[in-house]
Amino acid sequence: MQKLLIEGGPLLNGKVRISGAKNSAVALLPAAILADSKVIIEGLPDISDVQTLSQLLEEIGGFVEQKGNTLHIDPTEMTAMPLPNGKVKKLRASYYFMGAMLGRFKEAVIGLPGGCYLGPRPIDQHIKGFEALGATVTNEQGAIYLRADELRGARIYLDVVSVGATINIMLAAVKAKGKTIIENAAREPEIIDVATLLTSMGAKIKGAGTDVIRIEGVDDLTGCMHTIIPDRIEAGTYTIMAAAQGEKVLIDNVIPQHLESLLAKLREMGVNIEEGEEQLLITRNDRLKSVDIKTLVHPGFPTDLQQPFTSLLTRAEGTGIVTDTIYTARFKHIDELRRMNAKIKVEGSSAIIQGPTKLEGARVKASDLRAGAALVAAGLMAEGVTEITGLEHIDRGYANLTEKLSSLGAKIWREEMSEKEINQYQNS
Ligand SMILES: CC(=O)N[C@H]1[C@@H](OP(=O)(O)OP(=O)(O)OC[C@H]2O[C@@H](n3ccc(=O)[nH]c3=O)[C@H](O)[C@@H]2O)O[C@H](CO)[C@@H](O)[C@@H]1O
Numbered sequence: 020m021q022k023l024l025i026e027g028g029p030l031l032n033g034k035v036r037i038s039g040a041k042n043s044a045v046a047l048l049p050a051a052i053l054a055d056s057k058v059i060i061e062g063l064p065d066i067s068d069v070q071t072l073s074q075l076l077e078e079i080g081g082f083v084e085q086k087g088n089t090l091h092i093d094p095t096e097m098t099a100m101p102l103p104n105g106k107v108k109k110l111r112a113s114y115y116f117m118g119a120m121l122g123r124f125k126e127a128v129i130g131l132p133g134g135c136y137l138g139p140r141p142i143d144q145h146i147k148g149f150e151a152l153g154a155t156v157t158n159e160q161g162a163i164y165l166r167a168d169e170l171r172g173a174r175i176y177l178d179v180v181s182v183g184a185t186i187n188i189m190l191a192a193v194k195a196k197g198k199t200i201i202e203n204a205a206r207e208p209e210i211i212d213v214a215t216l217l218t219s220m221g222a223k224i225k226g227a228g229t230d231v232i233r234i235e236g237v238d239d240l241t242g243c244m245h246t247i248i249p250d251r252i253e254a255g256t257y258t259i260m261a262a263a264q265g266e267k268v269l270i271d272n273v274i275p276q277h278l279e280s281l282l283a284k285l286r287e288m289g290v291n292i293e294e295g296e297e298q299l300l301i302t303r304n305d306r307l308k309s310v311d312i313k314t315l316v317h318p319g320f321p322t323d324l325q326q327p328f329t330s331l332l333t334r335a336e337g338t339g340i341v342t343d344t345i346y347t348a349r350f351k352h353i354d355e356l357r358r359m360n361a362k363i364k365v366e367g368s369s370a371i372i373q374g375p376t377k378l379e380g381a382r383v384k385a386s387d388l389r390a391g392a393a394l395v396a397a398g399l400m401a402e403g404v405t406e407i408t409g410l411e412h413i414d415r416g417y418a419n420l421t422e423k424l425s426s427l428g429a430k431i432w433r434e435e436m437s438e439k440e441i442n443q444y445q446n447s
């Protein structure tokens with residue numbers, strides 16, 4: 020087990036290339052289950068969520084071959100093998116095996132998903148969708164059992180705008196008989212990316228990226244080749260780090276339109292941003308002003324960037340309020356930032372940040388993926404050395420983080436933890 024060390028202070032300079040989107044990748048891999056021949060996905064991020072999903076595809080009989088960042092998935096020999104335990108608990112997106120296996124085999128047994136603990140993360144809207152399509156769904160000892168004699172298209176109104184439910188229902192509906200309409204659908208770019216892959220496989224989908232998605236079921240889906248979109252959350256994280264501790268940083272392979280809400284807030288703070296077609300250039304402003312943010316469904320401010328944004332606010336002048344309306348308890352990073360001398364209090368679903376404060380290096384723990392990103396951003400700005408444990412969370416979603424930040428001039432490295440440190444970490 021390793022820990023991450025950062026000696027804060029050096030200003031970041033240079034270019035960082037953004038990897039393929041985690042939240043697309045984790046749906047594209049299970050989507051390959053639906054094809055009757057090889058699916059090739061290019062530009063995948065080098066993260067543990069992708070490795071875990073590849074292993075799950077192999078567990079159900081898929082043949083998966085990795086060539087650099089490209090994955091060749093041959094789904095022809097796959098079966099409806101139950102996956103009640105084990106790797107499915109390691110990540111959130113294992114829930115996409117429900118929709119994809121139901122779509123192909125009309126049955127599936129999948130353990131309840133893991134992933135970042137951000138407060139309760141129910142999947143009732145996924146289940147509502149599967150049931151509307153004709154499936155019987157039961158929860159037995161922590162595993163979801165799904166079965167249908169036939170899937171039939173349906174009109175499904177999501178009570179809560181959910182990324183996972185929107186994609187999962189799409190996966191189950193593309194091979195259902197007749198027409199499915201998903202109303203109050205989520206509009207994240209990753210949903211468009213998954214719809215693009217499914218369309219290349221032969222699915223008939225209209226409206227992905229809007230709040231009404233129409234799907235006309237087809238009998239067969241074939242293999243295809245697909246290139247994944249860039250990760251807007253990784254891009255947003257590096258943009259925040261550049262605003263926090265950059266001199267001149269070029270973020271490459273980004274779709275700026277995917278980050279409009281973040282860029283608007285950064286500009287309001289006084290961050291200098293130049294937008295290119297696929298690049299963002301961030302140059303230093305020593306005096307940033309505090310702002311308030313409220314997370315919302317896309318295209319609002321993403322909850323996944325709220326935590327790193329909190330770290331940035333510690334160096335801005337004035338009081339900033341961060342309110343998370345999607346995950347109202349997503350504040351486990353705050354106690355750790357306080358250890359680093361941040362002046363922050365949590366009230367209900369808001370964190371109130373008083374700046375500017377000079378952060379100080381400390382021993383801190385990443386409780387989840389974006390809490391980890393928040394601590395890395397803080398470590399870059401802090402005086403002295405910050406030691407971060409909980410790297411298994413960071414590795415789920417940030418490809419080559421140490422290498423990328425080192426190439427920008429950060430003093431960052433990984434070290435093996437001693438047995439005593441591992442015990443302390445596991446008991447904390
Ligand atoms: C793998 C993946 O893509 N993860 C992302 C996805 O998670 P995920 O798909 O799990 O998040 P959802 O969009 O489903 O959740 C949004 C909100 O709806 C609620 N809800 C969701 C489903 C449901 O059946 N019932 C229900 O009440 C959730 O508790 C949450 O408050 O979107 C989140 C919100 O942008 C992001 O933080 C995650 O990074």
Ligand SMILES: C=C(OP(=O)(O)O)C(=O)O
Binds near residue numbers: 041110112135323389
């Ligand atoms: C919450 C996240 O991921 P997951 O849904 O995979 O836990 C995230 O990417 O910030």
